[in-house]
Amino acid sequence: MTTHTLKYDEKAPIPEEKLHEMYHYLLLTRTIENQIDYICANQTKANPFLIGKGYLSIGQEAISVGAACTIGEKDWFAQSHRDLAAHLIRGVTPLEIFLQYRCTSRSPTQGKEGNVHFGPTDRHLIGFTSHMGQNLAIALGTAWASQYRGEDAVTLTACGEGASQQGVVHESMNYAAVFKLPVVFIINNNGWAISVPVKEQMIIEDVADRAAGYGMPATVVDGNDVMAVYRAVKAGVDRARKGEGPCVIECKTFRMTGHGTHDPATYVPKADKEKWAKHDPIDFMKNYLISNKLWDEDRDQKLRAEIKKTIDVAVNEAATDVPPDPSVAVQGVWSDPSIPVE
Amino acid sequence: MTTHTLKYDEKAPIPEEKLHEMYHYLLLTRTIENQIDYICANQTKANPFLIGKGYLSIGQEAISVGAACTIGEKDWFAQSHRDLAAHLIRGVTPLEIFLQYRCTSRSPTQGKEGNVHFGPTDRHLIGFTSHMGQNLAIALGTAWASQYRGEDAVTLTACGEGASQQGVVHESMNYAAVFKLPVVFIINNNGWAISVPVKEQMIIEDVADRAAGYGMPATVVDGNDVMAVYRAVKAGVDRARKGEGPCVIECKTFRMTGHGTHDPATYVPKADKEKWAKHDPIDFMKNYLISNKLWDEDRDQKLRAEIKKTIDVAVNEAATDVPPDPSVAVQGVWSDPSIPVE
Amino acid sequence: MVKMNYMEAVRDGMRQAMIKDERAYIYGEDVGFYGGVFGVTKGLFEEFGPKRVRNTPLSECAILGEAMGAALNGLRPIPEIQFADFITVAMAQLVDCIGTYRYRFGYNLPITIRMPSGGGMSIGPFHSKSLEAWFIHSPGFKIVMPSTPSDAKGLFLAAFEDPDPVLFMEHKRLYNTISEDVQEGYYTLPLGKAAVRREGNAATIVTYGGMVGLAMDAADILAKEDIAVEVIDLRTLWPLDEETVLNSIKKTNRVLMLHEAVKIGGFGGELVARVCEKAFGYLAAPPLRMGAKLTAPPVHPVLEKVFLPQVEGVVAKIKELLQY
Amino acid sequence: MVKMNYMEAVRDGMRQAMIKDERAYIYGEDVGFYGGVFGVTKGLFEEFGPKRVRNTPLSECAILGEAMGAALNGLRPIPEIQFADFITVAMAQLVDCIGTYRYRFGYNLPITIRMPSGGGMSIGPFHSKSLEAWFIHSPGFKIVMPSTPSDAKGLFLAAFEDPDPVLFMEHKRLYNTISEDVQEGYYTLPLGKAAVRREGNAATIVTYGGMVGLAMDAADILAKEDIAVEVIDLRTLWPLDEETVLNSIKKTNRVLMLHEAVKIGGFGGELVARVCEKAFGYLAAPPLRMGAKLTAPPVHPVLEKVFLPQVEGVVAKIKELLQY
Ligand SMILES: Cc1ncc(C[n+]2csc(CCOP(=O)(O)OP(=O)(O)O)c2C)c(N)n1
Ligand SMILES: Cc1ncc(C[n+]2csc(CCOP(=O)(O)OP(=O)(O)O)c2C)c(N)n1
């Protein structure tokens, strides 16, 4: 085979502000999602605060944080359904997130969409479609357009290991390789596709092994170590930016919640969950920062308090929003509003 | 990676009758397809003898012959559109082939289908659907049913290198590996998908390299050496029959005709064609047989004359058939003929 | 008789098929020990074991390909497409391979494809759709959309026995919301036979699946104004029980076609056109339709209410018919 | 004016778009140096080079995914689906991702998807279909099915300029069979405007694409019996020029909806239902439909003739309308 492992310096220094930024987003994401989880568990069915379920990234935030922190405004992120962090990093506010979940009048998707079916395109995110791996194909186009115009923007795109068994993922990876598109494919391997464990989805250990079949380099990283994710994705991004084509980065992690907030996930072996709980991405990063004297408990308390306040403000603000106007339901299918929908 | 090359004895002896059988089918297939090619080139548009175009396997017959000769009646072959030989080996007669191409009243598909959109299921072939890689997914089911009942039947399935860029092929290979299905995936890599050369379809050399990404063994063989194909596929079949799961066998060959009989294929570099012409699967086999004293010119002449006669008889017989009765057009959608189609 | 909700009835249908016929097996994403994302297959894994109740990877093309090959090789597969909406990733296997096989090659494909359909649950664009119109326009399918527990079970077993591919489009909003006494053991109800759910002579509502309840509610409201609406539940969309529909229209002379699917390009248009072709002279008013708007199904209930037909709308349409 | 056949007109449309707008590019299977399997893109590779006229692997999901991403990132992609029939392998990208994006997220997708459609060429089940009814039932698409070279060019350029995804379903049987004088250079024709191809007051035929010629032939035959049929060519199926259709029916009081797609569940049903809803009182006879049978398109011409509408059938239907 002509392909190889994506090489990068596993000890490459990361600027201190970047480390702090990543830690901040880890905490921010976790706190928002804990809040969503809490609300979903406690709201009444008759008068819910949030509509529908939360599909959370609790325990696997480092992937989205590490990845999204490697790129800039001009770049794109065609994200998965567990990429709340990428939204925040690309400028979506906690208020927008809660409004999106509330589906109320000021929601960025006007109440037409809910929860993770989101991704404001003006921030170079791609609205998520339920059929899972589809954003990998869309990433081909954002990347191609950059290449077409001779720009050096890159596109990140992500999906779960479950989605990676879909046909569209195969087509997308091969196509990216053929046209040497500036795409970095990120696989969030969290061990489960709803209730189906990874061992029943594929018999190989690593989705990353498939990259060789497209002529791309790949690597597997600890998805709960945000610095490892950052370094690997950054290497992929740098390569892509130089015109060297796509690559695959598989991030091993674990889904610490149910598939959605409705799912108690009793099918997940306790031992697995406990093992991964000991390797929480936030604790891991905090330990790293503290033991390297880049952080202390005092600042930590302060940051957490600040984040809590931000979120409280966002939730309170979101609470004031009202249901969408019914007329919204029939608007926006076409640019020309005179085309009938009935 | 946990996977490996499919190992087999590249010098494994092949019984003499098998060698003769394979040579016979190589010649029979070639002669039928030459006849189809000739008819297509010479018939009038207004009153055609055959309806539509021929999608021929000229120059790559050894793949279908070598593969189909490894299995028995109880086994299945979910074939590609260049597997005429497999049809013949599984008992379809030259007359049926010409009737199928003529689309007349006695055609096995009653004139509803034409040319390679064929594959009588009672002979454990799967009717071909144009969307290319689809038969690989259907092979999962025939194989599963055998496994389910505890039988040791295997299923061969085939597609081109072009089709192998489709999503369905990815899903099928992974799925077969997960359930350890008795399937042998055969890739006919003939260098072209209509006018698109393999270099524009993928940047790897061998489709077979993808097998590792599913945890299957694979091998690449000279697709114009029928003995090599036979040995490799047989190894895959034996493995599958023992319950050891699927594998991939890529057969390198070259499309010596246009994509169809309508296509002069002026886009194919002359040098490539000339190179492969020197490695014709029939000449190759004939040389092998003669130099091993298993064959002589005399027998060869006789066989060719016999085949020519068989085909002349078939063509003449097919010529007597009449167009289908118009009523056939609206029959057979459902088992219950009273369900309206209008 | 045992009281069952709609979900339990579908499950019992599957269970009876599995008990009776060794060739039956159930598979799809999450249908194993999890019992499916709605719980429909709960307990079947324990009862029938991993060979006959099997999880699959997220690979719908492979799932439907398997169904076809397994049916050709003697089994009677019962695949699940987790939400009908997701069939879009496997349309070639469904419409091109499965739907046309019998016509092209003459072999039966006894496959029952379960596809939970329909909306009204605030779960938005890709978990709410009713796509039956696509499949009626495609040759080769029988299409069942039951509206009651008894029908769900009896029609499931008829679908299972049928030699042709059947799309069994249960309505997920009904799973836990309706229950009734259901016959125990194995029984079938004929495919292609509509049910007159309520008799009346003022106007006819032709409907099916998730909209039968709404039609009955509208009929209740109208009954208070002494307007007697006949409600026909098609149960099987194809083959269509045209006779029952036409007979009703010959009596009431007014008809509303009601479905949850998008109205534009929906099955209602086919019904209207067939009625025009076969009973135009009986029509005292234009045959009308109600269905969803031509948008993606929106999430917020306020919006989804606009998207989907509502009872007031049905009542208004019937009055429109009467006042014509 | 230059004499062009239908294929040349489509090609010229593309060429004009490519000249005028740097954001335009053409891609798909075999569209490069080969010029496409029908020859529609012939010469464009040479003129615009490999970046703007690009072959792809056999990967329709990737092709349409690319279209969407490229449109969001500022380009104006012109992908080709080699035969409309093959769209079944990429329905999720088309219907779910592309079709709903504007409604859900508010961003335009200026994509022109070329999908050669239609039958009558003895090329059977998967190279002959007319699938427009599926897309009319799915939100977000404009659908163009031109019947003349001038329309093909002018409507292609309008589709290209349009901010929304347009399905441009050219009829492959027309490629070499019709030609006419076509305006040179860049021009557009409005989407959503039907053409009255022939005036008449006895009955109206509403049709489009490959069936316009048949309707005109039938009108010729009927004219000999002094029956003046009005023929409306919709040109754009959605948005629908309802006004032109209704105006004609108000005049003729009799209408036949004619299309090449399967009749059952086809667009004809939608048209009939809309006419009933909006002009029932004007109808002197039941609005009728003609379309293909609900089978796969068979190969042999004798069978395909039964499958597709024929001129004698159209004539008979019009007489049926008149004799009602
Ligand atoms: C085509 C399709 N089939 C099935 C589903 C239902 N479904 C939603 S999420 C999911 C599992 C996804 O697993 P993975 O890709 O690993 O992502 P994770 O949820 O683990 O992050 C499934 C089967 C779907 N959304 N789309
Ligand atoms: C889904 C789909 N897209 C496109 C086509 C048109 N098409 C027919 S054959 C072919 C190329 C197939 O190449 P390959 O699989 O290598 O087979 P070969 O013809 O070389 O044997 C294409 C693109 C098709 N039949 N189906």
Ligand SMILES: [Mg+2]
């Ligand atoms: Mg997962």
Ligand SMILES: [Mg+2]
């Ligand atoms: Mg090939």
